[in-house]
Amino acid sequence: MKYQDNITEVASLQPDYLGFIFHHQSARHFEGTIPQISDSIQKVGVFVDEKVEFISQQIEKHKLSVIQLHGHESPEICRLLQSTNAKVIKVFSIKDTFDFSVLEPYEEVCDYFLFDTKGKLPGGNGYTFNWSVLEQYASTKPYFLSGGIGLDQVENLKQFQESNASKYCYAIDINSKFEIEPGLKNIKLLKEFKYRLFSNFDLIAKVTYNGIRKTTAKDGYRPHIEFENIDFKTSGSQYFINKQGEVNSNETQIAFIKIVSTDFFNKKLFDGIKFKFYEGPSYIGQGEVLEVLNKKLEK
Missing domain, CATH: 2.40.30.10 (Translation factors)
Known part of the structure; x- marks a missing residue:
């Protein structure tokens, strides 16, 4: 999220989380003030290989309840950030295969994993990975499913939700497929996605x-x-x-x-x-x- 009015509009749809990217190299880099939104919506700060001090400052300034680490952050960095009382999401990128053993050092130092599509950028690449890879997920830690999810994936998501691979899928993360431009979300598409996926309409x-x-x-x-x-x-x-x-x-x-x-x-x-x-x-x-x-x- 990037623009104040757009943040308010998206918040009116009552998502569980709203993400704000604090990464200067990103076209979605957030520099403003987050408007007042419902306390039921958790504000997520997204960071890429930033120093603990900077992340802590943004947590305090914007009252972030969750931090999402999209770079090469070590387990020790995650452990230090847990002391801020913000929930920690550690991101891992997948394409066709993935070595799930790399998760083991992070098991005790983060609250969630997030699986995104491996690409040139740390997120927002606009295409999906092979979700069947998650059938090999051996952890019990809840995870976020991300990576190029759009309206055209609704039926695939419903099928995924019925599969064993989704057992610990905690949330679905959407971004670039619902944008008019980087950081500006299309409310109509978001609303249609929400209704198609979660509501029992006829x-x-x-x-x-x-x-x-x-x-x-x-x-x-x-x-x-x-x-x-x-x-x-x-x-x-x-x-x-x-x-x-x-x-x-x-x-x-x-x-x-x-x-x-x-x-x-x-x-x-x-x-x-x-x-x-x-x-x-x-x-x-x-x-x-x-x-x-x-x-x-x-x-």
Whole structure:
């Protein structure tokens, strides 16, 4: 993270961690003041072969609760930094193979490992490594999975979460695939990633509210929905992936939809099916299904 307004916007999505890079050679180097964000979000300082004194100063200045070490820091450096009371994440880079024995000296001096893709830069290279390598992970220390993770990896991540390799996967670290430019995150993409990976939505749809509804429809709004050629109405909560999390009258937005009751559909939905939605008896808009996420509903 780099820009104040963008930090506030990303924080509104309630991530568990927000990272700030303190490395002058990085295009994401952070030099500002971190704005006020929720206490539930842990601020992570990312460092590359910095002196303990400098890292300690940044912990104090920015109230960092976690430090991520992305260089060649020794176990002794990690041990010294543990005395700051910040949690310590030690990063290791992987491509196709990895010697997990290199982790052993760090077991007692850091709180988490982070596995990233080996590349020219210490992070932010934009491509993934072979996650199956983690099937050989013998430690019980929780780890962060990182390295070029984007929207196109959502299905792979879901499969990974079901595998033995993910047993000690504690968090997923995302960065460059969600940027407009280095340090400036795309809120729409972040929101879509969060909804696709962690929320149990049934549909993605294009929705348009007409002028009858006079107030803004916000995330969680639940109108009645009537699909074409299906002879009953249901209702569904809508969550809009634009960064405002809302849609105004006569405006079209992309929404994730959670159907309240799916029992009656009997595999009748398909990509492209159209629908109308109502507030009470009043018709207030229409939509088109872009993707059926819940395969139990798919024709």
